[in-house]
Amino acid sequence: MPSKPLAGRLPEPPSPIADDGDETRFCGTCAFSSACIAAGYDKPELAELQCLVEHVGPFRAGEHIFRTGDPFRAIFAVRAGTVKTRMVDKEGREQVLGFYLPGEVIGLNAIYPEHFPCDAVALDTAYFCRFSFPAMSALASRIPAVQQHLFRMLSKELGTASLLAGDHSADERVAAFLMDLAGRYAVRGFSATRFHLSMSRGDIANYLRLAAETVSRVLSRFRSQQLIEIEGRELELLNPKKLREIGQALLPE
Amino acid sequence: MPSKPLAGRLPEPPSPIADDGDETRFCGTCAFSSACIAAGYDKPELAELQCLVEHVGPFRAGEHIFRTGDPFRAIFAVRAGTVKTRMVDKEGREQVLGFYLPGEVIGLNAIYPEHFPCDAVALDTAYFCRFSFPAMSALASRIPAVQQHLFRMLSKELGTASLLAGDHSADERVAAFLMDLAGRYAVRGFSATRFHLSMSRGDIANYLRLAAETVSRVLSRFRSQQLIEIEGRELELLNPKKLREIGQALLPE
DNA sequence: AGGATGCCTTGATCCGGGTCAATTCGCACG
DNA sequence: CGTGCGAATTGACCCGGATCAAGGCATCCT
Structure with missing residues (x-):
């Protein structure tokens, strides 16, 4: 199913926003x-x-x-x-x-x-x-x-x-992609199990060197296996442990 | 055919050697x-x-x-x-x-x-x-x-x-690999058309995310197309222009 | 409202390259 | 001087994922 509207696509960013900071207190979540x-x-x-x-x-x-x-x-x-x-x-x-x-x-x-x-x-x-x-x-x-x-x-x-760059299966790539995103959100203090995918399936596929159809199929299968819940671009990780296992070859540590 | 002996595998390095330098004159070909x-x-x-x-x-x-x-x-x-x-x-x-x-x-x-x-x-x-x-x-x-x-x-x-990381055909990968090596040798002042491959087919394949057999097949085909001459690990590029063309998607510029 | 467009999903088919296997060659070693 | 081993080549077969195609469902435009 396609994405549900988030907030009417208005000026304010729909995704998590970093601390804006002021003159003396510099952005708290910034990489610097x-x-x-x-x-x-x-x-x-x-x-x-x-x-x-x-x-x-x-x-x-x-x-x-x-x-x-x-x-x-x-x-x-x-x-x-x-x-x-x-x-x-x-x-x-x-x-x-x-x-x-x-x-x-x-x-x-x-x-x-x-x-x-x-x-x-x-x-x-x-x-x-x-x-x-x-x-x-x-x-x-x-x-x-x-x-x-x-x-x-x-x-x-x-x-x-x-x-x-490694040669990995579509399942490994998609699982690793989701866990990588989760980890990066977690580092910045956002939820690691529920987040919004700002990018299209096509972008994900391109990034992972897969076809958009393949990404779609893998996500559908992950859902049927109770690993994730996904509706449009809203994602919930139901079994991060298992996902990490699947994608381990692509993940740090 | 496998590789021919180079110099009897003795202490002195068989491949091109960078300027050794001395106390005051630092290695001329060094990256620094x-x-x-x-x-x-x-x-x-x-x-x-x-x-x-x-x-x-x-x-x-x-x-x-x-x-x-x-x-x-x-x-x-x-x-x-x-x-x-x-x-x-x-x-x-x-x-x-x-x-x-x-x-x-x-x-x-x-x-x-x-x-x-x-x-x-x-x-x-x-x-x-x-x-x-x-x-x-x-x-x-x-x-x-x-x-x-x-x-x-x-x-x-x-x-x-x-x-x-891109998804490219075996031909593109191998051609780009050869031209990349050629360019890097050229930068350091070595021949850009004749050089020795120090690595096995398996290493090349692994690096390019292909099977060793595929690398072997592609090289054989390139030879039959008069693009290269190769015997074991001794390589000559007969048609660098065409090779660059084949591998262009993976090459800088 | 109606139509166009873009994104997503799902099914059917196809092919590039992986896998398995056999053979050859060269080299190290006993 | 065999003998064994690893690297390379070549052939036969197969599979994961790409491609092609169709349909659904949002949003946007007029």
């Missing part, structure tokens, strides 16, 4: 929060972090945050909403690289080429913190915790990228 | 050379770079440079020889993550987890420069070029990792 805490909220460097960050948005579903080929000047932390990144080859085939939830960071893969190698597209109404990268790396030079944080984020993304 | 040059060879910082680097090796074919779970203390630049990195899941299935040629760097994916998430195994006799990572990041704080170089390497590896 740990770096900030390590640096110490009272340190003068924090003032600089405030300087190099800029709140942008809202972007509506389908709008681009950046496009392939745009010169790389900044990275973006998702403040609210969901984003997919994708490459489009010259035959027009789309390739979804990843989905990003509140608190996560996009644009890191543009450092090397110095131009964005992919598009970033909002899946629902989304807000961001924009970090000037030159300013950021200058700051990283002076605050080891910031530098380390950047290294860690890059290295982490490297780890997840290589997991997807 | 550009950072060094940017910093200036005469700068006192270079002395520190000399301090934090340590030449290790030789490792013989099959020996581990590091193992899954080892605490992360250093990254390694390949000085000579070839390395594969791989993960082994708990069912014992191997997953090849990448091959590394002289001048390239392994271990970056360990920064985040702080333990190596994979094994690194020498494919032939191999030598390395070992860079203490704490020292390296301390240096990165003081020399922007070093920091930027680390960022770039991480970001670059991120880009290549996501290419493999």
Whole structure:
């Protein structure tokens, strides 16, 4: 069954929203929060972090945050909403690289080429913190915790990228995908067993290198096996243990 | 036909060897050379770079440079020889993550987890420069070029990792693999049309998420189509243009 | 309201590449 | 100098998931 309306698709983001923060208290759920805490909220460097960050948005579903080929000047932390990144080859085939939830960071893969190698597209109404990268790396030079944080984020993304590459069955991929999302929501303090899928079946399938029909079939089977409850894009994990087991080959630890 | 002997498998590495360098002139083909040059060879910082680097090796074919779970203390630049990195899941299935040629760097994916998430195994006799990572990041704080170089390497590896993930035919994968190797040899100043494959068909297949038999078949077909000449592990690219065309979806640019 | 559109689901069919198997070759080793 | 073992090649067969097709059900437009 198709999705039910959420809230009439209004300005306010339907998915979990990260703490907005104010001048002195920086977004609590942001990917940089740990770096900030390590640096110490009272340190003068924090003032600089405030300087190099800029709140942008809202972007509506389908709008681009950046496009392939745009010169790389900044990275973006998702403040609210969901984003997919994708490459489009010259035959027009789309390739979804990843989905990003509140608190996560996009644009890191543009450092090397110095131009964005992919598009970033909002899946629902989304807000961001924009970090000037030159300013950021200058700051990283002076605050080891910031530098380390950047290294860690890059290295982490490297780890997840290589997991997807393995040859795994459709069941493994879908189960791992659901558990991965659940874990990421949990880290940010949201429910790990009930959440909304902001992306279409087609996007999920593309990301997992499957056909949309296959994703649909697997989800239907998982439902009939009492592993999940799903109605449109509203999802509940009924048996996370079993799901983790199925997807274990694709999951960390 | 299987491989022909190269040089009797003796201490000296059979594959291209990077410039060994001495106290003041650091390995010319090393991945860090550009950072060094940017910093200036005469700068006192270079002395520190000399301090934090340590030449290790030789490792013989099959020996581990590091193992899954080892605490992360250093990254390694390949000085000579070839390395594969791989993960082994708990069912014992191997997953090849990448091959590394002289001048390239392994271990970056360990920064985040702080333990190596994979094994690194020498494919032939191999030598390395070992860079203490704490020292390296301390240096990165003081020399922007070093920091930027680390960022770039991480970001670059991120880009290549996501290419493999796409769903592509066996022909595309194999062609792209060969052209990628050719390009990487060319960058380091080696022949881009004739080179030795240090890895087995099985490793290639595993890396490309194919069966060894499929790789073998594709190579045979490429040979019958006059695209390559191959005997055992000695390879010559007869029609790089066509190969690039076949593999374009997986290749940069 | 009526029609168009996009997303999702489900069924039927097909094919690329995996799996199994046999053979050959080269090399290490007793 | 066999002998055994691993890597590579080639053939025969099969299966998971892609593709094609049809139908349902929302939302959006006019």
